[in-house]
Amino acid sequence: MEFTLPSRVEDYRTRIARFVEDEILPLEADRGNYDAHENITLEAIAPLREKARTEGLWCLQLKPETGGQGLGKVGMAVCYEEMNRSIFGPVAFNSAAPDDGNMMVLEKVLDQPRQDRWLRPIVEGRVRSAFAMTEPHPGSGSDPSMMQTTATKRGGTYVIEGRKWFITGAEGAQHFILLARTSDDPRNGLTAFLFDADQPGWRIERRIPIMGPEEHGGHCELVFDGLEIPEENRLLNEGDGLRLTQMRLGPARLTHCMRWLGLSKRCVEIAQGYANERFAFGERLAARESVRMMLGDLAMQIEIGRLLVMKAAWELDRGGYARKEVSMAKVHVANLLHRAVDTAIQINGARGYSKDTVLEWIYRYARQARLVDGADEVHRMVLERSLGKHGRHFWRWDVAEGA
Template sequence: MDFTISPEIEDYRARIAAFVDSRILPVEGHRSLWDEHGNIGRAALTDLRAQARDQGLWCLQVSKENGGQGLGKVGMAVCYEAMNRSIFGPVVFNAAAPDDGNMMVLEKAATEAQKERWLAPIVAGSVSSAFAMTEPSPGGGSDPGMMRTRAEKRGDRYVLTGRKWFITGAEDAAHFIVMARTSDDPRRGLTAFLHHRDDPGWRIERRIPIMGPEEHGGHCEIVYDGMELPADRILLGEGQGLKLTQMRLGPARLTHCMRWLGLAKRCTEIARDYAGSRTGFGIRLGDRESTQIKMGDLAMGIEIGRLLVMKAAWTLDQGDFARQEVSMAKIHVANLLHKAADVAIQINGARGYSTDTVLEWIYRYARQARLVDGADEVHQMVLNRLQADNPDGFWTWPVSTA
């Protein structure tokens, strides 16, 4: 098996790493440049985004013909990990959720006219976007079959009614992809629609307060109250909403993991630096066996995560949905990130619990990782079902045709 990467990917990785170190980390280190929700302030972000664009480090995930760099999932895995050495890295390179996943699915599913109207402005960075799928109970969450938001066809238009919540970025978003039920067919009952924030018939009910730091635009509860949309706002086709969610969520879950590996590595970096300088009871903290065991365990966990992510990335690049590979990576890396932040805080002691480092930021952020894009238990059930349905093929290696 060949784990080497191309010189092109290594060039992107090295330039991103240098950019993070020289440009983004200094901004991260000045709390005056943050916004009130624990994210990078708009002024600093605008400046850094312009620099990233000038250096050809913009939108790695989008094809060159649509304004990006055209890296596949393997290249993204390498570079996204490098980006998230800083908590602000991904958004600077236009590789943060939810725009990241929305751009990828629009490039795959949108018509040329839809790409021009809905994709191009996100790629340009002139607007942000949101993906409105999750609903309050008893509506759809991890199970889209429970979706209650409806789109009723009236003549040549569709009228949307329903409620969504925890919609990331909604307060700042201009472009929305919203999932709604157009029939009760279990396989073809859902449809994806595109709408603009200026379209009438919807509102943000509230920006939901959360435990962790927030993406720009927060996590909002949305009400659709008779929004009327023409048929050209349908993405992929009526009744193709379930297929579209599969197209979007698999790669989006994996890009979360790519980024989380970078944050987990940052945790070990902060812990190792402190353990190397802190002395107590006549011995350096880094020389204590208990510290070495913790750090060695994290190093192994991160490498396992990198292998799982890379296999899933490779499988996606082959045109597969990579359901079992993505679920395994999602479970492992989400838990790894929480563990890395917890161990690093423990090693740093009170310093780790303070805001003198970004460890407490990462710790608060990390707890959501086991929930977003499918809770651990949902992915574990998926893996059990896939293994039970194909016990002989679950652990097979792909065979070369050469």
């Protein structure tokens, strides 16, 4: 097993770390750069995005011919973790959700002319995108088979009727990936489409208020009442919607974990800094056994999360699906993030609960981690299903040929 990084990946990691330290953290520290939804203002982030592009730190997740850096999932794991030392890091490098996952899947499934139409504007940062799958009850959530939104084919056009909600970034998105039902087949009844925000036949019903800070474009409820999508804007074949969803969500779940590890480390960093400077009852907080145990345990849990993420990234890079590896990483790192920020707030006391640090921001953001892209319970069921299928081989090591 190899745990060293290629020098090229380390070069990217080092340059991203410097960029975050010198360029992004100063903006994060100034509350005047926050918009009404507690994200960085588009005006503040625009010069950083241009500078990241100029320095070759743009779209690390894509192939060079698409406009990226071709780092692969292992390289992304290292660099995404470094990016999210700041709460505003990923968007500066065009590596934030949902654009991140949308770009990766569109790169895989679109031919060159359609990449020029739908993917290139996102890669270049000229437009943003959204992924419209989740629906209100009784529609689909973690179970896509419950999807109620329909796509009825009429000649060379699909007519969309239905409703979606909690669609991240919808209010600011121009290009959408949409999942809709084209038949009652339990495995092949869903189909994926592309549509543009300027097309008629759909609307944003509302921007849903949430507990935490929001991505640009919020989390919206969408209504489709006759949106017409030409057949050429279908993704893959009719009935391949579930396949496309799996292609997108597996890597996207893992990139969430990569970023959450960066936030977890930031929480420890803030907690350590305060514990080292704060005195109580005649000694530094950092000298107290209880505080040292809390920080030591977090250091261990973060390292466990990094290993889980890296194993899943390695499996994806070699062409595997990494279903159980991604599920393990998703559950562990989502819970780790919540624990890390909660511990950091506890160590910081009232300071951590205030807006004098980003801890309360991260705390509110962290609660969604156990829900987005599959709740903890769903991923644990995935793991149990794999355990039931493979038994003791669930834990097997692959053996190199000729070894």
